[in-house]
Amino acid sequence: MPIRIPDSLPATDILEGENIFVMTEYRAMHQDIRPLKLVLLNLMPTKIVTETQIMRKLSNTPLQIEIDLMQTASHEAKNVSEQHLETFYTTFDEIKGERFDGMIITGAPVELLDFEDVDYWDELAAIMDWSATNVHSTLHICWGAQAGIYYHYGIPKYELPTKLFGVFEHEVVKPSSPLVRGFNDFFMAPHSRYTEVHAEDIEAHPDLELIAVSDEAGVYLAKSTDSRHFFVFGHPEYDADTLMAEYDRDIAKGLDMPLPRHYFPNDDPAQKPRATWRAHAQLLYTNWLNYYVYQTTPYDLDSMGEEAEADALRAEGIAHE
Incomplete structure (x- = not known):
């Protein structure tokens, strides 16, 4: 999938240098198709690194994607230039009247805080509430997954005795799910977090289903039964050296x-780590985009709001004409 991003975004040169299909704005304007509209809510302090990693995963499928980058207005980013944010990022107030085929909510280094103590929680809650009528499918990552599954379904997080840090083996527990179509029965994925959710809490909720778990790392993949919300409790987007950079x-x-x-060969930090999760990480993003966004999103995004309104009326037992 060619990913459509601004010509001057730093990620453009990086991705093109990796032989990844990036479509410039000029070329996209001359194609007569509707691209998928995605919004990336980037909560990570290292915004350029994170946006590049995720765009890399979104780029390798056969459709055109148009991405808006969003930041929270209620939190001041300190690890990226103001010029980068002003040039490439929008805020919720600026896009809340729009509709999107998909949204990605990243992790954030705030796990040890109660959700309500995070300085941008009220804004994030408003965004997640808005997504019910304005976004077809949302992918939540790491802390974003913990925040999303708590806000939408009341699933709590639990503090771990020590940081969960490394690359762990996982098992697919629902192989019939299109989300893991093409996955091996066992696969690797990185984690870097201080908190977790419990599998039994997810399994006890009638609107959630468990997809993949790890004996060492716990829950990795879960989703809502209506396929509107997806929760990834690790970091499939990480580069080979990301954990090493965090460790250093x-x-x-x-x-x-x-x-x-x-992670390190022979547990020797002097040796170069190898990415043992890249293929499954790519497949995860590809499956989400194909089966849960492209295959099911309405061609006319304006109809999304009408469907949401009809669902709300039906839920209230009111006949909708």
Whole structure:
């Protein structure tokens, strides 16, 4: 899928250098098709790194995608230039009148805070509420997954005794789900977090289903039964060296950090880590886009609001004419 992004976005040169199909704005304007409209709510402090990683995963399927980058207005980003944000990012107030085929909500380094204590929680809650009528399908990642499954379904998070950090083996527990179509029975995925959700809480909820878990890392994939919400509790978008960069950063701060597990060859940080999760990470994004966005989204996005209104009226037992 050629990914349509602004010509001057830093990710453009990076992705083109990796032989990834990036469509410039000029070329996209001369194609007579409707691209999928996605909005990426980037909550990570390293915004350029995160937007590049996710765009890399969105790029390798056969459709055109148009992406809006969104930041929270109630939180000041400190690790990216104001010029980058002003040039490429929008806010909720600027796009809340629009509709999107899909949305991605990233993780954020705020896991040890209660959700309601996060300084942008009220804004994030408003965005997640808005998504019910203005977004066809939403993919939540890591803390974004914990926040989404808590807000929409009341599933709590639990603090871990130590940081879950490394690359872990996972098992597909619902192989019939199109989300994991083409997956091996067991696959690898990175995690980097201090909190978790419990599989039994998800299994007990009638509107949720468990897709993949790990004996060491716990829940990895879950979704709503109506396929409107997807929850990924790890970081499939991570590059091969992302965990190493996090480890080096924390060691430089004087923190007593263990090595990321199952990551460095022979557990030797002097050796270059290898990405053992890249293929399944790509397949995860491709399956979500194909089976849960492209195959089911309305061609006329304006009809999405009409369908949501009809669903609300039916839920209230009111006849809709």
